[in-house]
Amino acid sequence: MEFVNPEGLRLDGRRPMEMRQLRAEIGVVSKADGSAVFEMGNTKVIAAVYGPREVQNRSQQSNDQALVRCEYSMANFSTGDRMRKPKGDRRSTEISMVIRQTMEACILTHLMPRSQIDIFVQVLQADGGTRSACINAATLALADAGIPMTDIVTSCSAGFLNGTPLLDLNYVEDSAGGPDVTVGILPKLDKVTLLQMDSKLQMETFETVMQLATEGCKAVASYIREVLLENTKQLESRRGV
């Protein structure tokens, strides 16, 4: 199948290096300490953060750092087909763990000993790149909850189809079976906190694909900063500062 036509356009009209449209909203779940909706094209994810709060299960309590927990799920309506997915399947467990580890790397857990932070992420609509969208949503929700972090974490994926590196695969491109590289970075520190790849890729190609995904992460980061700044300004005006 042709994923990039000779005119250099992808199936949905994007060029290979272009991301889908991003949209974010903060504070969508008022009960939570922090929450956000993050959209990458048709992929829509909601994240809610509770904490830092008292550790529920005392045996898990740690005296020098906070406990970070994460629960990932997919809404039954998220893929369009009416399939009832059992909770806690392998894929969800894996993604929960990926998100938890990625977020834990940027949260200053040692500042909040004997406490617990819960991150809930749910996919409302899936169209490729859910993993990245979840991380981006979680970052925003954590920031909204005012949890101290070394830096924000942003994520983006890139693939390689028809001999071209493609940024931010949508569902159709993702299901082509080509390699799919998901990268998460700490943009200010310029550090990679997440790197996952399905399928195989030649070393040289991998470099360029990963480079592309990293560029994508940086673009997401600048958007997230804008959103946070905007949100802060609103809070300021509401408080009448």
Add this chain to the structure above:
Amino acid sequence: MLQSKSFVKKTKQGKVLKVVREHYLRDDIYCGAPFCKVCDVAAARLDSNASTIIIVDTNVVLHQIDLLENPAVDNVVVLSIVLEEVKNKNLAVYNRLRALCSNTLRRFFVFSNEYHKDTYVKIEPGESPNDRNDRAIRVATQWYQHHIGAAARVLLVTNDRDNKRKAIEGGIPAETVESYAKSLGQPALLDLIVQAPAEDVTMEDAEDLRPSKRKTIYAEHKPMSEITSGMHRGIYHQGKLRVNRYNPFEAYVGSESIGDEIIIYGRTNMNRAFDGDIVAVELLPQDCWKEEKSLAIANDEDDEDDDVHLAPSSADDAPRVSHPSQISIGNKSDMPTRPSGRVIGIIKRNWHTYCGSLEPMPMPAGDGGIAHALFVSKDRRVPKIRIQTRQLGNLLDKRIIVAVDSWDRLSRYPSGHYVRTIGEIGDRDTESEVVLIENDIDARPFSSQVLACLPPLPWSVSAEDIANPIRQDLRHIRVFSVDPPGCRDIDDALHCTFLPSGHFEVGVHIADVTNFLHSGTPLDDEASQRGTSVYLVERRIDMLPKPLTEDICSLRADVERLTFSVIWEMTPEAEIISTRYTKAIVKSCAALSYVEAQARMDDSRMADPLTTDLRNLNKLAKIMRQKRIERGALTLASAEVKFQIDTETHDPLDIGMYQIREANQMIEEFMLAANISVAKKILEHFPPTSLLRRHPTPTNDMLEPLIQTAASVGLSLDVTSSKALADSLDRAVGDDPFFNKLIRILATRCMSQAVYFCSGDLSPPEFYHYGLAAPVYTHFTSPIRRYADVIVHRLLAASLGICRLPDIFQDRPRLTGIADNLNYRHRNAQMASRGSVELHTLIYFRKRPTYTEARILKIRANGFIVFVPKYGIEGPVYLTSRGQKGGGEWIIDEQQQKIKKTNGEVSYGVLQPVRIHMEVVESQPNRPKLELTLVC
């Protein structure tokens, strides 16, 4: 980074679920006109002083692609919606359109109207997708009109009446294809236009049928729904129609549902199907099977003359037995065993373009210069095609290409249109090109991407190659090659060392092509597409570029080269003790020709080490050959012809049978042995994904003509096994020395050819190679000129752990696809070689009428078919003129296959020698033909 400005969601209705796709609209899509002030002109493709920019609709592309391909049509804007629609409807046309768009010599520009923010249109409620797309085309045209302004005229070309009307109402200039083509001022262009079927009625004059006499000639094709349900119920059968190359009134449909070939006799039963079409067939009642057969033969009055042609070298080339029932042997049951049927519908057309010429006809008077002519394809399987032309005088003596457009059931012939002229009939270059086109051979020079994959020249073995642990240094060993004289692409060399143990070490060294040809590169893709080098009489079309074939890989004398070698330890009785495979470096000490090698072996005064090696090899080869024959391998023979070509004019100077020497057989023996060893090795490591070669056991049906011919000279052949056949062939010695060879030639042509296959697709008993009596066989020894060998090299390297197996070997359907393509390419390469030889035979005899000896192959009602061994051709000798019943001064007995003169002076039987005269005659202008006449 993010350039999408706004976006619209486009909804497609799937089976159950609603699929939502994003659709980004952009503002960075440019018009492609270099004179545009607003757009980025870096990618502009249109002419800088184009006066008219034309936009075509989908149907114009689908039907008039030949017109678009003509260089007179330029400055065409192809909309992405048109591309998309064409792609969904006809992939072949889509590929041609894409080729036009990427051709730098043409001015075709793709405008992505579907992604442009101003030209995207949303489907309106109640609007059909077709109407929406037509509207999108009009909107894009309008956008161009406003965008370009006065700089150029924008014209919509469409044959859709409704679309044209709406365009003109909206102020968009629109024209039909015809009026556009007329406006270009080249009448010849009008020939390229496909006629709408409605105008068909006026074209009847070509076949001399007045409109009043029109009658239905063919049965109606059944609608697809009926075909599908019929196939479910098992009354219809689907398959690919194959027309007999030598009898276009007979076709076969290989049907999986009944597991046999269905024979279709006559054009009426073929019901407008072409060779290669996927058709639906209905079986005829069993009692009609035979009746239909004789009916079909009697009915087809426009039977063409048999031409003199090259003697077939296998059953795939040979005409199938068409009248076995007429020769009663007595022991055959009267009931025909093969089912016959008729075509009731065509599932998929295989129409493409055909090469040929117009049937000679007088110039018509008046009629505005438009003539209706009948086109006769060179490929006899294709029926005549009616075309309209305005340049008849120009085309009559030309080879032309014609495309088929439609076949109405009221007309006997399909109608088509002229595509292009190749050149003058009879001209050597023209006819050679025809041979290439007919056989789908890509003779274009290699592209720059392909050439970029070659290692830089001058190339030599590097220190790394020598240090490479997988490569054994065999430069100290006395390696040499033996090939036909003047061979430049030497892909094999040998060595033979006497070991202290009394055994021999024999090595077959094959050029290490895969060291330079890496999987997945453009070079590899190209080679895999070409599949094989093609050898024509006057030129060679290479599978790989020259620097590889003639230099880097060629195992020439006195240069170090990389090889992939098979090395055996053999006893003096040619018993293989051990086999070892390795990549190596060799330095050939001599590149001998067969003649030189033979001369060395025969000259008893020579006792140098090289000659000794040759003699040892020859001794071993003879033993191996003997063993092979004892196993039941057949000694086959074919009449290979060799031309001597004038280096200046490329005209044939001399022609004769290819002489096979002991030296040829010696080399062949070791190549066979290497192939067998490698086949065993790769199959052992990769049972499901090896590429092997098998030779199917001929069925009794196929051997029937051989048995009959043999019987008519009082010889009985045992065909129960290859061993039995080999033995009875050995016993078939007549009174003259040539008799045995003749019988072998006849046996060879009864068998089908060996084919490549993927080992996972068949079961081990089917791997058998009948001709060689080998349980497994493959091709390893000619990677320079056969792609199969390249694949086998990769398999062998992987089985030794030298390198990883490329990904395609994990994909069995693709591997099967590759094997199919290789078979197709090999077949075509052979057909092209034969075509080229036939052509040069004709050129040779044009100036040289000759008397020669021939053998009678078969006696027919009006004469007999002879085989001319010296020139490898066969053809009819007519004793009576066509149409005349009875034999005149001859008494012809087809039953007994005997011919006698009425006065009893002379009589002839099958396989008997006769003297004939060969001459090129031109009974019709521009149609030279070789004619054979009997000399008494």
